[in-house]
Amino acid sequence: MEVRKLNPAVGAEIVDLDINNITEAEFGCLVEAWDSHGGLLFRDQRLSNDALVDFAARFGELEAAPVMENGRTPVPGYPEIYVVSNVLGTDGKPIGSLGAGEAVWHTDMSYLETPPDASMLYALEVPPTGGDTWLAGMSAAYEGLPDQLKVEIRGKRIKHDGTFNSGGFKRAGVEVREDPRESIGAYHPIVCAHPRTGQPALYLGRRRLAYVEGLELAASEALLDQLWAHATKPEYVFSHSWRVGDLLMWDNRATLHRRDPFDADARRIMHRTQIKGATAPLAA
Numbered sequence: 001m002e003v004r005k006l007n008p009a010v011g012a013e014i015v016d017l018d019i020n021n022i023t024e025a026e027f028g029c030l031v032e033a034w035d036s037h038g039g040l041l042f043r044d045q046r047l048s049n050d051a052l053v054d055f056a057a058r059f060g061e062l063e064a065a066p067v068m069e070n071g072r073t074p075v076p077g078y079p080e081i082y083v084v085s086n087v088l089g090t091d092g093k094p095i096g097s098l099g100a101g102e103a104v105w106h107t108d109m110s111y112l113e114t115p116p117d118a119s120m121l122y123a124l125e126v127p128p129t130g131g132d133t134w135l136a137g138m139s140a141a142y143e144g145l146p147d148q149l150k151v152e153i154r155g156k157r158i159k160h161d162g163t164f165n166s167g168g169f170k171r172a173g174v175e176v177r178e179d180p181r182e183s184i185g186a187y188h189p190i191v192c193a194h195p196r197t198g199q200p201a202l203y204l205g206r207r208r209l210a211y212v213e214g215l216e217l218a219a220s221e222a223l224l225d226q227l228w229a230h231a232t233k234p235e236y237v238f239s240h241s242w243r244v245g246d247l248l249m250w251d252n253r254a255t256l257h258r259r260d261p262f263d264a265d266a267r268r269i270m271h272r273t274q275i276k277g278a279t280a281p282l283a284a
């Protein structure tokens with residue numbers, strides 16, 4: 001297997017590796033690549049649901065899939081697999097989450113006290129165009145912050161909202177509060193240390209209904225706008241155009257991700273697994 005860097009700030013492709021046959025030594029190399037690059041891409045895979053779950057479980061304990069927008073459990077018999085899809089089932093309801101629109105920049109489930117460390121997306125069906133997934137490298141973004149912003153955020157925490165998902169859909173059973181100080185969510189340090197490497201990274205979650213603890217709302221909004229504009233600059237970002245059989249995994253502590261919209265009449269079906277957070281996000 002070969003590790004090929006995708007972008008200076010984030011991501012590497014693992015070339016010539018069949019996920020169905022990974023030796024212990026190869027897995028050791030993968031973990032190393034994983035810690036250094038924040039995102040890993042594997043192409044031309046053929047994974048059953050069992051193989052996807054087994055591969056994810058090598059990285060740590062798995063998270064149960066969250067309840068979908070439609071209130072259903074996604075894949076019978078596989079409580080760890082979440083479906084991201086716009087396809088309608090025989091009952092006329094989507095079989096998965098996030099629809100066909102844009103999914104704005106975010107990290108997964110940061111409204112929890114202990115969000116998942118990693119997420120893995122495996123492509124079963126992809127649209128002919130659109131639906132690209134983007135990663136942004138938050139260690140590089142932290143390093144590249146102007147000194148004055150680094151000082152301004154030192155020791156501060158952000159409130160990560162749990163009302164809406166990245167597709168803009170309200171989560172089941174949550175009441176909408178438009179004031180970010182009142183909506184549901186969790187506080188995390190703005191600059192987190194990677195649990196294994198200690199590498200500092202910006203931990204922003206998502207922009208909507210975010211709040212910087214202790215600031216006037218207007219000051220919080222202004223600071224967040226500056227951080228988000230910086231963190232999603234082209235130099236920190238990489239976009240992936242999907243083929244069936246691609247698997248992309250990202251470290252939620254080291255990256256942000258988003259998705260382009262695609263034609264709602266086209267089909268896109270992705271299976272996602274998540275690795276539980278070993279700890280709550282740690283202040284750097």
Ligand code: OGA
Pocket residue numbers: 084098103108119121131132133166257258259270272
């Ligand atoms: C996710 C997600 C983006 C995509 O599954 O957490 O943000 O490309 N998916 O489907």
Ligand code: MN
Pocket residue numbers: 106107108166257
């Ligand atoms: Mn996501």
